[in-house]
Amino acid sequence: MVKSALSGNLKPPPKTLLSRRFPLNNSKVTHLENRAKQLRRKILKLIHKAGSGHPGGSLSATDILTALFFGDILQYDPKDPKKPGRDRFLLSKGHASALLYCTLAEAGYFPEEDLADYRKINSKLFLSGHPHPKTPGVEIASGSLGQGLSVGHGIALGIRPEFPSARVYVVLGDGELQEGQIWEAAMSAAKFKSTNLIAIVDNNKVAQDNLTKDLKDLEPLEDKWKSFGWETLRIDGHDMSQIMEALQKPVNPEQPRVIIADTIKGKGVSFMEGQTAWHGVAPNDEKLEEALKELE
């Protein structure tokens, strides 16, 4: 049996982590942008059909998930969701479940028609308002903010000895950075040199009640992460080239990495953009039609 070499005693991180540089050209970027647009349409239709859900924070992170799942970043096998050496994806901001489920369906984890019982009782795939691991492709339950980075870090520690090139990607909301546990996890990952952990902040700057900065200002956000021992990148979270470039960057041999993606809540639908009002409200028939027109 292979002797486990977890990192409890601060062993140096494995040097075998491969860089993931895939050719990125204009047609690939255009392809991803189109997929993101289609995904946004599906998300809005899904939330409309369910009659409730969280459009704003789903649309802000759509480009990020599109790049991860369809840009050859995340290594996964939808036919074998529990494949041992897979990369892991965690949506810590679980209220963006419509985004996650539409992405998983699109990625082939389950047929699109199974989305029909999203937020409905007796849902076959347990498509709850917030994710749960009964759904294929979901690693952990979320919905209570602030826990995902710690869970992702635990997975990162657990898989590192056996699968040194596998990575854990955790998408965080900016609002949930107000939870103290995020910073506990940030300290932990730096201490254990968990370089296979990559956090992506969907920095849409709008929370349920208010602008995030008016609740509790997170800035200077890069300085915070840097001072916690993380390599920090900051990008435009709707610029597919920038997203891909950040995600393709070879792993830092010393530090976990955070990508602060500046995004717009409700991105793609003019009347939803930057609005607290569209945090947790489903569009009615008329608003759906209006939104879909903008996403043609």
Next chain:
Amino acid sequence: MVDGATRDGYGAGLVELGASNPDIVVLDSGVSDSTRSKKFGDKYPDRFFNMGISEGDMVCTAAGLAQAGKIPFATSFACFLLGRSMDQTLVSVAYSNTNVKMVGTHSGLAVGEDGPSAQMIVDLAYTRAIPNMTVIQPADWEEARQATLALAELKGPAYMRLGRSNVKGIYEEGSYKFEIGKASVLKQGSDAVIFATGSMVEETLKAIEQIGSDLDVTVVNISTLKPLDEATILDQVGKNKAVITAEDHNRIGGLGDAVCEVLMNHRVSKPYKRIAVNDTFAETGSASELYEKYGLSANHIVKALKEVTA
């Protein structure tokens, strides 16, 4: 029989598991010398994660390790382990149904002089109320050692409640086999049955000694609080004229409530007394002083026995 604290039995069990199962990993939140998880950490440093004073982070990291195929034991003082991670325990451990073993030491008034902020008296209520959770409280060193081994075999989330103080050995390796969900009858009588858990088993045995041959008392150790061994409880209530429950925990939500629920559900009614903390915060003092003042000592059990059998 080994005299010792249940936390020491846990430390010994962990070290055994370290040798036999490479998937066992242990986490602590900066108190590993006191919780005895350090025993494992010293021997298996590659599988030991001291997460610092951040219990919420520790519990969720344990959930992540479980989702990576490991069997994590997340350890701290009971007061902080659950006090600081109720939500993490609910969502990342229990609701996600991850294979996390949560172990809280220094429980109850028995922790003594550190005072009420350190005296965890609501953890059984917390954890019993959580779906998917198994809840265990061993009574002596040997049972704690065996319970640790049993937890590694159990698939799913669990909480184990341990004590700081030494207790007299009750069980012998070889002649006793701990099983999750099984109560053990330590003494068979007919006048009254005492269902006790954790440190209160020792206190109950002291009370039996005090009362001598005046009463023929049954003593049952309820070391699994959930799932409860209803069959043994109903059987023993049937064989005895009166019932007492004894726990170093608040009277709400613990062993007493659990036993009474079983009896009501089966329409069984007997004279009953509950030995527990009387819905109050205690104070500083030695464990024995606190047990005396707050109604948990052998003297109080003797008094209760006399009342229920009068």
